[in-house]
Amino acid sequence: xxxVKAFDAIVIGGGGAGLRAAxxxxxxxxxIAVISKVFxxxxxxxxxxxxxxxxxxxxxxxxxxxxxxxxxxLGSDFLGDQDAIEYMCKEAPRTIIELEHMGLPFSRDENxxxxxxxxxxxxxxxxxxPVKRTxxxxxxxxxxxxxxxxxxxxxxxxxxxxxxxxxxxVKNQHGAVVGVSAIDIVSGELxxxxxRQTVLATGGAGRxxxxxxxxxxxxxxxxxxxxxxxxxxxxxxxxxxxxTGLYGSGILISEGTRGEGGRLLNxxxxxxxxxxxxxxxxxxxxxxxxxSMEEIIHGRGCGPKKDHVLLDIRxxxxxxxxxxxxxxxxxxxxxxxxDPKQDPIPVVPTVHYLMGGIPTTPYGEVINHxxxxxxxxxxxxxxxxxACVSVHGANRLGANSLLDIVVFGRxxxxxxxxxxxxxxxxxxxxxDIEAAFSAYYEMEERTEGDAFVSFREPMQRLMQDDFGVYxxxxxxxKGLGSLQELxxxxxxxxxxxxxxxxxxTSRIEAFEMxxxxxxxxxxxxxxxxxxxxxxxxxxxxxxxxxxxxxxCHSIVHYDGGFEKRMVNNSPKEVEPVALKERH
Amino acid sequence: xxxxxxxxxxxxDENPYMKTYTVxxxxxxxxxxxxxxxxxxxxxxxxxxxxxxxxxxVCGSDGMNVNGKNGLACQTxxxxxxxxxxxxxxxxxxxxxxxxxxxxxxxxxxxSVEPYLQSDTSDLEAEQLQSEEDRAKLDGLYECIMxxxxxxxCPSSWWNPDKFVGPQGLLTAARFVLDxxxxxxxxxxxxxxxxxRLYRCRGIFNxxxxxxxxxxxxxxxxxxxxxxxxGYNEL
Numbered sequence: 001x002x003x004v005k006a007f008d009a010i011v012i013g014g015g016g017a018g019l020r021a022a023x024x025x026x027x028x029x030x031x032i033a034v035i036s037k038v039f040x041x042x043x044x045x046x047x048x049x050x051x052x053x054x055x056x057x058x059x060x061x062x063x064x065x066x067x068x069x070x071x072x073x074l075g076s077d078f079l080g081d082q083d084a085i086e087y088m089c090k091e092a093p094r095t096i097i098e099l100e101h102m103g104l105p106f107s108r109d110e111n112x113x114x115x116x117x118x119x120x121x122x123x124x125x126x127x128x129x130p131v132k133r134t135x136x137x138x139x140x141x142x143x144x145x146x147x148x149x150x151x152x153x154x155x156x157x158x159x160x161x162x163x164x165x166x167x168x169x170v171k172n173q174h175g176a177v178v179g180v181s182a183i184d185i186v187s188g189e190l191x192x193x194x195x196r197q198t199v200l201a202t203g204g205a206g207r208x209x210x211x212x213x214x215x216x217x218x219x220x221x222x223x224x225x226x227x228x229x230x231x232x233x234x235x236x237x238x239x240x241x242x243x244t245g246l247y248g249s250g251i252l253i254s255e256g257t258r259g260e261g262g263r264l265l266n267x268x269x270x271x272x273x274x275x276x277x278x279x280x281x282x283x284x285x286x287x288x289x290x291x292s293m294e295e296i297i298h299g300r301g302c303g304p305k306k307d308h309v310l311l312d313i314r315x316x317x318x319x320x321x322x323x324x325x326x327x328x329x330x331x332x333x334x335x336x337x338x339d340p341k342q343d344p345i346p347v348v349p350t351v352h353y354l355m356g357g358i359p360t361t362p363y364g365e366v367i368n369h370x371x372x373x374x375x376x377x378x379x380x381x382x383x384x385x386x387a388c389v390s391v392h393g394a395n396r397l398g399a400n401s402l403l404d405i406v407v408f409g410r411x412x413x414x415x416x417x418x419x420x421x422x423x424x425x426x427x428x429x430x431x432d433i434e435a436a437f438s439a440y441y442e443m444e445e446r447t448e449g450d451a452f453v454s455f456r457e458p459m460q461r462l463m464q465d466d467f468g469v470y471x472x473x474x475x476x477x478k479g480l481g482s483l484q485e486l487x488x489x490x491x492x493x494x495x496x497x498x499x500x501x502x503x504x505t506s507r508i509e510a511f512e513m514x515x516x517x518x519x520x521x522x523x524x525x526x527x528x529x530x531x532x533x534x535x536x537x538x539x540x541x542x543x544x545x546x547x548x549x550x551x552c553h554s555i556v557h558y559d560g561g562f563e564k565r566m567v568n569n570s571p572k573e574v575e576p577v578a579l580k581e582r583h
Numbered sequence: 584x585x586x587x588x589x590x591x592x593x594x595x596d597e598n599p600y601m602k603t604y605t606v607x608x609x610x611x612x613x614x615x616x617x618x619x620x621x622x623x624x625x626x627x628x629x630x631x632x633x634x635x636x637x638x639x640x641v642c643g644s645d646g647m648n649v650n651g652k653n654g655l656a657c658q659t660x661x662x663x664x665x666x667x668x669x670x671x672x673x674x675x676x677x678x679x680x681x682x683x684x685x686x687x688x689x690x691x692x693x694x695s696v697e698p699y700l701q702s703d704t705s706d707l708e709a710e711q712l713q714s715e716e717d718r719a720k721l722d723g724l725y726e727c728i729m730x731x732x733x734x735x736x737c738p739s740s741w742w743n744p745d746k747f748v749g750p751q752g753l754l755t756a757a758r759f760v761l762d763x764x765x766x767x768x769x770x771x772x773x774x775x776x777x778x779x780r781l782y783r784c785r786g787i788f789n790x791x792x793x794x795x796x797x798x799x800x801x802x803x804x805x806x807x808x809x810x811x812x813x814g815y816n817e818l
Binding site for chain 1: 592593594595613614615624625629630632633634635636637638639640641642643644658660679680681683686690693694697698699700702704707708709710711712713714715717718721725726728729759762764765797
């Protein structure tokens with residue numbers, strides 16, 4: 001008999017989006033639980049460094065959220081939904097002030113105001129002047145944000161189920177999501193978490209790639225469970241390569257490093273970004289990542305293998321480095337064995353962030369787009385990296401992800417307050433619940449076959465080689481075929497030897513592997529189908545953006561189906577940004 | 584290299600035991616101890632239980648005792664370790680399995696210092712100002728990643744695990760006492776004023792020696808005592 005725990009709402013994931021949603025739900029007086037596979041401060045939000053965007057105007061008083069809106073739409077290469085971007089940018093200043101009141105230890109300027117730095121793709125007067133818009137706590141903004149949100153949840157006495165792993169969504173016969181199936185990692189106990197409202201805030205999935213800035217735990221759990229439950233995924237080809245992952249380990253070196261004046265350098269001693277963009281080192285990430293790849297491809301990479309570039313901060317003042325970039329100094333010393341004051345930092349474009357995900361309304365309600373129509377999935381919400389609102393489109397601006405998670409985490413909580421109705425019948429039959437545990441039992445009972453872990457390396461290699469910064473038809477076609485085969489074999493034969501109950505990480509990783517394979521296949525399907533280059537999706541065989549045919553979201557279904565979905569070009573208060581080329 | 588790890592699965596082991604793994608460090612990618620442990624899990628023994636998340640020293644998951652000293656596996660360089668490495672779970676905390684410890688009490692102490700800003704300001708529309716000097720007082724305090732290395736290395740925490748707040752909780756208390764935006768300084772100091780919560784620290788710097796972030800909880804504890812000696816309004 002499987003245990004049942006009942007709540008008004010459950011939040012899956014204890015990162016920034018989940019913790020912000022939990023606060024909003026708590027304020028609404030809901031009986032809620034946060035279910036997280038790690039203790040919340042171990043979530044990947046903690047690794048964000050550079051900052052969080054808001055047009056506070058602390059440095060340049062004439063900054064305005066409308067400029068932030070323009071930059072975000074342009075940065076998205078017009079694949080972002082302008083109504084959602086408008087909402088996020090307009091809400092940003094108030095959101096930062098709210099975080100400040102929660103205690104976030106922002107760095108300060110000489111007037112005692114929140115410190116703001118320059119970041120990629122940010123401007124004033126619609127692209128005319130540079131701007132300092134990124135609010136920062138040194139280069140540890142994600143850490144400061146996540147700990148602050150956790151602390152607020154301690155204050156509010158939020159109920160946590162830490163080190164519980166969610167297996168699948170429970171869906172009833174009416175198509176409503178009515179909770180999740182889960183396993184307590186510590187004891188091995190199974191439980192059906194019954195809830196009228198389920199919020200997915202499970203973060204990214206960078207571990208589908210071989211080299212990634214993402215934590216081990218970024219395994220796309222929410223994406224995969226939604227997809228398996230028959231909900232579509234959107235824009236899954238849109239993976240951001242961060243220009244400055246540390247060479248070797250892939251650990252993130254903040255864009256704030258360039259915001260403070262750092263510059264990229266090739267083996268010939270050229271600061272090459274001036275050649276590629278008028279914004280030089282502060283161009284958008286897709287542009288900088290491609291520029292670095294061009295340098296490497298043309299033999300101007302660094303090191304014996306000429307396979308990376310350098311990030312030079314030697315000209316920055318000691319004071320700037322000590323006060324504004326202490327974290328990256330520490331990372332360079334520990335993980336690259338260099339002191340960035342003396343030697344440039346070896347970096348390479350590295351998978352960092354998924355712009356796509358589970359499509360939602362600007363209030364976080366999950367949309368299932370089927371046969372050309374949007375349908376709201378009753379009982380299911382999503383926020384943060386696993387969601388695709390879409391505010392990032394085909395390329396996210398640096399420091400817009402922390403903003404995304406707090407703005408839409410809060411929006412989800414508030415929306416649930418509006419729509420949740422305690423008298424709403426929420427029934428799941430025994431069969432519905434059992435269906436959400438069936439994969440668990442299947443793999444648990446398998447005692448021979450292929451070790452689940454043997455699927456990891458081939459998947460990560462395929463993704464790295466065939467779905468990297470540059471993509472082309474033939475390689476992707478083969479890559480998709482191999483991934484599908486890999487996934488089929490996984491379902492037929494993957495197993496874990498260790499069947500123990502207590503803290504069995506092998507079992508959990510096997511189910512994470514199952515999720516990763518789903519995400520990898522969805523990425524491959526989308527990438528292969530989109531025959532143009534837009535934002536982070538660069539096809540050598542279709543090098544141009546094709547607004548005629550592809551100014552649309554790509555929707556993939558679990559059964560392999562593909563659809564196009566309209567991009568929203570109707571902000572409420574401002575004129576939509578008209579199509580133009582990016583530089 | 585030879586890696587000895589204390590193993591224990593409560594379902595089948597009566598007592599913990601040591602297991603030795605011979606690891607060829609050229610067989611895997613990566614230069615950190617965590618990479619070696621991941622290799623062991625992947626290639627040699629899938630039953631080994633560890634916690635890990637970011638792999639970059641910011642999430643605080645993989646604290647463990649390596650050759651007698653607490654630290655994070657993800658920032659312990661293999662080349663700086665001797666040929667023979669012995670790993671125990673962090674001391675002073677109950678073992679759940681292998682290198683995974685029960686940190687409940689550690690988190691309870693954290694909660695007990697009310698680790699959240701308490702400000703009386705009524706103007707919620709504007710940011711609270713804080714001078715650069717006041718903000719600098721939080722440096723060395725707010726960066727804590729709650730890995731538990733310090734508290735687990737502290738004999739005072741071992742002797743009075745339920746009563747002494749421990750270096751992590753006290754570091755956090757100092758982070759809020761020293762925050763110019765916080766209006767509960769007196770209450771916070773009062774909350775630490777019994778014989779045990781603050782004063783069991785004997786100043787031996789074990790916490791500071793092991794902190795993977797280079798923080799100094801002993802100094803933070805000293806600062807709290809200075810603040811107490813300067814006086815506060817008892818409640």
